[in-house]
Amino acid sequence: MKCGAGIEARQVNELFINVDPIQAGGRLTGDAIKAIIAYGDGYSVCDNCRKPNRLDCISKPPIAEFHKDVAAWLGMDAARMMPGARRAFQAVAHTYVNKGDPVLLTSLSHYTEFLAVEEAGGVACEIPADAGHIVTPEATVAKIDEVKKKFGKAPVLAFIDHVDYQCGNLHDVTGIAKVARENDVPVLCNGAYTVGILPVDGKAMGVDFVVGSGHKSMASPAPSGVLATTAERAKEVFRTTTIEGDVTKRRFGVKEPELMGCTLMGATLVGMMASFPHVKERVKHFDRELENNKIVMEALLSIDGTKILSEYPRKHTLTRVDTTGSFDRIAETHKKKGFFLSSALNDKGIFGLIPGATRVWKFNTYGTTRKQARYLADAFVAVAQENGMKIGA
Numbered sequence: 001m002k003c004g005a006g007i008e009a010r011q012v013n014e015l016f017i018n019v020d021p022i023q024a025g026g027r028l029t030g031d032a033i034k035a036i037i038a039y040g041d042g043y044s045v046c047d048n049c050r051k052p053n054r055l056d057c058i059s060k061p062p063i064a065e066f067h068k069d070v071a072a073w074l075g076m077d078a079a080r081m082m083p084g085a086r087r088a089f090q091a092v093a094h095t096y097v098n099k100g101d102p103v104l105l106t107s108l109s110h111y112t113e114f115l116a117v118e119e120a121g122g123v124a125c126e127i128p129a130d131a132g133h134i135v136t137p138e139a140t141v142a143k144i145d146e147v148k149k150k151f152g153k154a155p156v157l158a159f160i161d162h163v164d165y166q167c168g169n170l171h172d173v174t175g176i177a178k179v180a181r182e183n184d185v186p187v188l189c190n191g192a193y194t195v196g197i198l199p200v201d202g203k204a205m206g207v208d209f210v211v212g213s214g215h216k217s218m219a220s221p222a223p224s225g226v227l228a229t230t231a232e233r234a235k236e237v238f239r240t241t242t243i244e245g246d247v248t249k250r251r252f253g254v255k256e257p258e259l260m261g262c263t264l265m266g267a268t269l270v271g272m273m274a275s276f277p278h279v280k281e282r283v284k285h286f287d288r289e290l291e292n293n294k295i296v297m298e299a300l301l302s303i304d305g306t307k308i309l310s311e312y313p314r315k316h317t318l319t320r321v322d323t324t325g326s327f328d329r330i331a332e333t334h335k336k337k338g339f340f341l342s343s344a345l346n347d348k349g350i351f352g353l354i355p356g357a358t359r360v361w362k363f364n365t366y367g368t369t370r371k372q373a374r375y376l377a378d379a380f381v382a383v384a385q386e387n388g389m390k391i392g393a
């Protein structure tokens with residue numbers, strides 16, 4: 001099937017079990033697909049925009065209600081939809097960071113957090129993760145002390161990943177937020193891998209901001225995301241415009257500069273809204289996702305020489321493994337070299353491994369059914385056996 005302009009219809013999620021780390025939680029629901037078709041036109045959500053003329057105030061479709069629901073669902077007071085988690089980082093960094101200010105990140109932070117700090121003129125101060133790739137409250141205290149000595153002041157903001165993208169490890173945001181608060185450091189919890197995947201409560205964690213990624217973890221079209229915050233911080237990051245034209249004396253009411261007035265329009269926003277009831281339901285069943293991950297992980301670990309680099313037992317379905325001692329040995333002599341693994345898996349209907357990777361790679365079993373998890377487990381073992389590898393106990 002062609003879409004015209006040389007574009008072929010993409011059928012990855014129809015034809016394969018997709019374990020691509022960044023795609024698993026973003027796959028659209030049927031309702032989101034319908035919403036995209038219905039609201040694909042440019043400013044379609046603006047049909048019924050009335051005073052005060054701001055996206056999050058529109059009641060038909062129920063955009064205003066959606067914003068309230070999302071904020072409450074994240075245990076926060078206010079929320080805005082953003083074009084990706086990264087734009088939420090940018091809005092927060094731009095509000096709190098001035099040139100030369102120290103900002104806390106971690107040694108596992110995502111590059112978009114670094115770029116947000118860079119753009120605001122801040123200095124990246126990384127809290128080092130421990131040997132098990134976990135960022136701890138203790139390491140946070142030590143880093144805050146180091147920053148205070150070096151800069152003569154505390155960090156102005158901390159970006160803490162709830163689950164990091166490198167190992168998929170779950171970090172003690174509650175503990176970290178506590179020590180940050182004791183030093184008056186506002187905390188942004190980066191839930192790019194958790195909001196829409198498992199229950200997230202910003203108030204319970206004691207953070208100032210919760211950021212989520214719609215297209216990574218909320219079954220939503222790109223670019224989409226959420227920035228939720230407390231009533232107090234909302235006054236700062238969602239402040240309204242004060243600018244005035246010198247000739248026309250025009251002012252722009254309740255428009256919010258950090259959001260450039262209105263953010264997600266049309267298909268992205270309505271797609272997010274359509275998936276939201278499904279997303280709210282699915283976070284309650286994260287235990288099933290971990291069980292499926294375990295089925296696959298145990299199969300992988302039964303292949304002699306395979307190591308897991310993420311914390312184990314897993315607390316998230318994004319998992320990093322080291323197969324230097326197993327699949328990579330086969331790659332040394334295989335005629336397809338490292339491509340043998342992704343290619344063999346593709347042949348079995350599995351998509352999402354980086355083609356050619358046989359040493360350190362990641363996969364994400366999120367959204368698989370039990371049957372698909374068993375199929376994945378068997379497929380990894382079958383590829384190993386087909387290549388004469390040893391299967392342990």
Ligand SMILES: *Cc1c(COP(=O)(O)O)cnc(C)c1O
Pocket residue numbers: 022083084085086087109110112113161163164165190192193212213214215216224225
């Ligand atoms: C994917 C990811 C991001 C970026 O999310 P976008 O919604 O694409 O901007 C940020 N942080 C982490 C930890 C991520 O995994």
